[in-house]
Amino acid sequence: MSYAYLFKYIIIGDTGVGKSCLLLQFTDKRFQPVHDLTIGVEFGARMITIDNKPIKLQIWDTAGQESFRSITRSYYRGAAGALLVYDITRRETFNHLASWLEDARQHANANMTIMLIGNKCDLAHRRAVSTEEGEQFAKEHGLIFMEASAKTAQNVEEAFIKTAATIYKKIQDGVFDVSNESYGIKVGYGGIPGPSGGRDGSTSQGGGCCG
Amino acid sequence: MSMEASELQDLSDDADYAASQQQGSASMMRCDSGKRSSPSEHDDAELIYLKDNVAIHPTQFASERISGRLKLTKQDSVLFLSWIPYKGQTSNAKLSEKDRSLYTITAVPFTEVRSIRRHTPALGWQYVIVVLTSGLAFPPLYFYNGGVREFLAIVKQHVFLARSAEDANVFLVNDFQSPLQRTLSSLELPSSLPVASGQYPSDGGTSNDNQGRASADVGNRVSSVNQYGLRKQKSHDPTRDLSIHLLEKFSLVTKFARDTTTQLFSENNGFGSIDKRWNNQPVHSYPEKLSNIAEEKHQESPHSYLDNDPFKDEEIANNVDVPDDPLEVNKLSLVWGKPRQPPMGRKEFTAFLDSEGRVVESKALRERVFYGGIEHQLRSEVWPFLLGYYAYDSTYAEREYLRSVKQMEYATLKQQWQSISPEQAKRFTKYRERKGLIDKDVVRTDRAFEYYEGDENLNVNIMRDILLTYSFYNFDLGYCQGMSDYLSPILYVMENESESFWCFVALMERLGPNFNRDQNGMHTQLFALSKLVELLDTPLHNYFKQNDCLNYFFCFRWILIQFKREFEYEKTMQLWEVLWTHYHSEHLHLYVCVAILKRCRSKIMGEQMDFDTLLKFINELSGHIDLESTVRDAEALCICAGENGAASIPPGTPPSLPLDDIMLYPLEDDVL
Numbered sequence: 035m036s037y038a039y040l041f042k043y044i045i046i047g048d049t050g051v052g053k054s055c056l057l058l059q060f061t062d063k064r065f066q067p068v069h070d071l072t073i074g075v076e077f078g079a080r081m082i083t084i085d086n087k088p089i090k091l092q093i094w095d096t097a098g099q100e101s102f103r104s105i106t107r108s109y110y111r112g113a114a115g116a117l118l119v120y121d122i123t124r125r126e127t128f129n130h131l132a133s134w135l136e137d138a139r140q141h142a143n144a145n146m147t148i149m150l151i152g153n154k155c156d157l158a159h160r161r162a163v164s165t166e167e168g169e170q171f172a173k174e175h176g177l178i179f180m181e182a183s184a185k186t187a188q189n190v191e192e193a194f195i196k197t198a199a200t201i202y203k204k205i206q207d208g209v210f211d212v213s214n215e216s217y218g219i220k221v222g223y224g225g226i227p228g229p230s231g232g233r234d235g236s237t238s239q240g241g242g243c244c245g
Numbered sequence: 246m247s248m249e250a251s252e253l254q255d256l257s258d259d260a261d262y263a264a265s266q267q268q269g270s271a272s273m274m275r276c277d278s279g280k281r282s283s284p285s286e287h288d289d290a291e292l293i294y295l296k297d298n299v300a301i302h303p304t305q306f307a308s309e310r311i312s313g314r315l316k317l318t319k320q321d322s323v324l325f326l327s328w329i330p331y332k333g334q335t336s337n338a339k340l341s342e343k344d345r346s347l348y349t350i351t352a353v354p355f356t357e358v359r360s361i362r363r364h365t366p367a368l369g370w371q372y373v374i375v376v377l378t379s380g381l382a383f384p385p386l387y388f389y390n391g392g393v394r395e396f397l398a399i400v401k402q403h404v405f406l407a408r409s410a411e412d413a414n415v416f417l418v419n420d421f422q423s424p425l426q427r428t429l430s431s432l433e434l435p436s437s438l439p440v441a442s443g444q445y446p447s448d449g450g451t452s453n454d455n456q457g458r459a460s461a462d463v464g465n466r467v468s469s470v471n472q473y474g475l476r477k478q479k480s481h482d483p484t485r486d487l488s489i490h491l492l493e494k495f496s497l498v499t500k501f502a503r504d505t506t507t508q509l510f511s512e513n514n515g516f517g518s519i520d521k522r523w524n525n526q527p528v529h530s531y532p533e534k535l536s537n538i539a540e541e542k543h544q545e546s547p548h549s550y551l552d553n554d555p556f557k558d559e560e561i562a563n564n565v566d567v568p569d570d571p572l573e574v575n576k577l578s579l580v581w582g583k584p585r586q587p588p589m590g591r592k593e594f595t596a597f598l599d600s601e602g603r604v605v606e607s608k609a610l611r612e613r614v615f616y617g618g619i620e621h622q623l624r625s626e627v628w629p630f631l632l633g634y635y636a637y638d639s640t641y642a643e644r645e646y647l648r649s650v651k652q653m654e655y656a657t658l659k660q661q662w663q664s665i666s667p668e669q670a671k672r673f674t675k676y677r678e679r680k681g682l683i684d685k686d687v688v689r690t691d692r693a694f695e696y697y698e699g700d701e702n703l704n705v706n707i708m709r710d711i712l713l714t715y716s717f718y719n720f721d722l723g724y725c726q727g728m729s730d731y732l733s734p735i736l737y738v739m740e741n742e743s744e745s746f747w748c749f750v751a752l753m754e755r756l757g758p759n760f761n762r763d764q765n766g767m768h769t770q771l772f773a774l775s776k777l778v779e780l781l782d783t784p785l786h787n788y789f790k791q792n793d794c795l796n797y798f799f800c801f802r803w804i805l806i807q808f809k810r811e812f813e814y815e816k817t818m819q820l821w822e823v824l825w826t827h828y829h830s831e832h833l834h835l836y837v838c839v840a841i842l843k844r845c846r847s848k849i850m851g852e853q854m855d856f857d858t859l860l861k862f863i864n865e866l867s868g869h870i871d872l873e874s875t876v877r878d879a880e881a882l883c884i885c886a887g888e889n890g891a892a893s894i895p896p897g898t899p900p901s902l903p904l905d906d907i908m909l910y911p912l913e914d915d916v917l
Contacts, residue, residue, distance in 0.1 A: 042857070049682065049685065049686075049726065050682075050685040068688070068689070068692040068693070069689060069692075070689055070690065070691065070692075070693075070810075071685075071686050071689040071690065071726055071729075073726065073727055073730070073802045073805060073806060073810060074801045074802040074805070074864075075860065075864070076864065077861050077864060077865075097726060099682075099725065099726045100762075101725050101726070101760065101761075101762055101764065102726070102764075104763075104764050105764070105767075105798055105801055108796065108798050108856075109860075111856070111857075112857060
């Protein structure tokens with residue numbers, strides 16, 4: 035399986051906000067309410083297409099509990115994108131966003147693209163955080179924002195792809211030196227124009243991954 | 246020949262000795278930035294203690310011994326240990342002057358001593374083994390006139406001695422740092438890690454030079470011979486002959502020590518042929534000798550360890566030069582790891598009990614479980630012993646009574662949170678948070694497993710109640726993700742709420758630190774793991790070091806929940822009961838980590854995995870690890886690592902019981 039680029043994503047946010055479900059919905063297009071809680075980190079991967087270029091997303095789904103923060107921090111290294119997730123039915127998961135953001139700013143590279151996701155928007159009747167509040171927070175902190183539902187799949191595809199599109203645009207604009215893997219981007223096959231050119235060998239990690 | 250004890254000056258005419266002295270102090274200067282000088286060079290050292298007739302045994306024959314004088318001296322408030330053989334006095338002509346000077350211990354400061362193990366057998370001579378912070382040890386020092394206790398008492402007056410939690414005969418020297426501090430400071434400064442190969446840097450290019458120096462230095466640091474075992478010699482080096490010679494000497498010493506401490510290995514039975522090989526093998530000469538033996542005696546190829554791709558090496562690029570495994574683990578485990586027996590059944594278990602239900606020989610029971618596990622139906626009776634909830638010497642009646650008392654106690658604890666009214670809960674954030682977390686997690690724990698599957702599953706509710714009760718029983722620790730992974734098999738096995746709770750409590754006595762907020766229990770274990778890999782696979786250690794992987798976070802999940810996510814449910818239970826026996830070590834799980842890593846070493850290094858790739862690779866090993874051969878490898882590694890392995894694991898590292906009590910009440914009684 036060849037790709038033009040590989041982007042490393044990391045999904046972060048409080049425990050139980052639906053990080054693993056978002057990943058599963060994106061990689062497998064299914065919702066599985068019964069799954070084991072995440073210890074450490076789990077991986078997922080999927081190919082998408084942007085600007086007619088095949089792009090592989092390698093997604094790191096992290097454990098959300100506070101005690102594991104010191105471990106989680108080591109996963110930020112070399113991530114091109116982050117999905118910062120809260121649960122619209124639980125106010126406290128929104129209140130904790132600032133501390134997640136601080137972690138991300140401190141441990142990820144400065145050009146990491148961050149998408150804020152208000153998950154579980156299918157549960158509008160139990161909503162505890164308004165859409166406007168989410169938008170406001172995103173605006174204040176320079177994040178992309180979407181409300182989504184891992185259960186109904188609403189906006190899941192869009193959230194992952196829009197993040198990738200933003201990263202892709204940054205590449206086109208020359209924000210990244212793609213030959214430097216610390217930006218979370220690997221260049222694969224596919225004749226990429228630009229200083230580093232195509233490079234092979236990056237698909238050797240078993241291709242399809244967990245998905 | 247003079248029978249007098251010779252002082253240091255008297256040895257100055259001995260060319261070998263003088264050379265070793267010179268080299269020794271040169272290298273000590275190098276390690277310690279020249280801050281210290283040996284007290285022997287200045288006569289202002291204060292003599293603290295002197296004991297004559299302290300001997301070592303360079304061979305396995307008790308008749309061959311080198312007697313000498315043991316001294317403690319103090320200079321600039323640093324206590325030094327030295328042992329000088331009597332000039333010319335050896336019991337046997339075969340022992341040369343060279344041997345004598347080889348074993349000389351010249352003024353080792355106690356700052357470099359990690360621990361002292363005492364052996365005071367009822368029959369036979371008392372001796373001590375001094376273990377250095379580098380993990381290496383001097384040969385046993387035999388007190389022919391007795392006086393080990395007195396010696397320890399004197400030492401205790403000058404340095405801080407604390408009894409090891411693991412072994413009442415081990416005294417830790419200057420161990421007042423918390424394991425966490427030690428862990429953190431060492432992790433941040435990898436260059437300061439004591440290396441398995443002694444006090445010499447083992448990095449590439451200059452190693453020959455270092456070896457040369459080390460060999461000359463070996464006169465006053467006998468133990469540094471160990472490093473030769475861990476390194477593959479590529480070219481002929483004249484110092485090598487000497488080092489191998491020393492290696493053999495040293496291993497004979499250890500053999501003698503072993504033979505005189507019969508309790509150590511005499512309890513193995515039923516594995517005769519393997520035991521014989523084992524006993525014929527010098528412990529400390531494992532690397533080269535062992536692989537030869539494995540080749541000679543086991544021509545059959547190691548059985549397939551791997552049942553899936555992750556371990557296969559086929560994709561390794563040919564141009565990457567993977568350093569050889571210094572221990573060749575697949576051969577090693579054939580020799581050292583015993584084959585498993587079928588799980589222990591009821592009949593066999595009953596034979597371990599006396600008429601009133603006491604486990605007569607708990608070690609024999611633990612050994613039996615170690616080598617084969619337990620039939621599932623019997624687990625609910627044996628696990629409480631392994632976990633420490635039941636005392637081995639309790640009777641049927643006492644256990645019956647314990648269960649009823651504990652059931653009432655559990656009910657009281659449970660009542661504490663059950664009596665919280667909705668109004669009270671509103672004002673009790675901590676409780677609400679914990680309950681919320683537990684509610685969310687129990688429905689995400691092993692729900693695909695029959696016992697917990699389906700909506701409104703009662704066992705899921707029981708798991709929630711136990712975890713919530715535990716968070717009140719141990720409010721400081723509370724609840725943390727991963728606990729439900731531990732509780733799930735316990736509840737499945739015990740099938741009783743109160744009994745499961747108390748078994749879980751007993752397990753958390755040891756593994757609670759895994760869930761500390763500051764993660765210190767995890768960091769301590771990851772640090773110990775890095776030390777073990779350094780000892781047992783230096784090339785792999787160096788690879789991790791070069792690739793910024795020394796934090797071992799890629800083993801985080803393995804250790805946090807003891808491989809629960811790596812094996813299927815039944816296999817996890819088998820592994821746990823083996824680990825819980827603490828048969829060879831309380832830390833067998835760390836050797837299990839090393840065993841798995843060693844099996845993948847050529848893939849990891851061959852594919853030049855970076856941290857991210859390695860983490861993903863390790864994650865994906867889940868479900869592809871063969872339990873039996875892994876445990877066998879781990880056992881082999883644990884035995885081979887011996888005291889050096891044990892010394893790599895800081896005292897108090899989970900699942901050892903916490904050191905705190907011992908730190909607070911340091912041994913007023915028993916040393917003296």
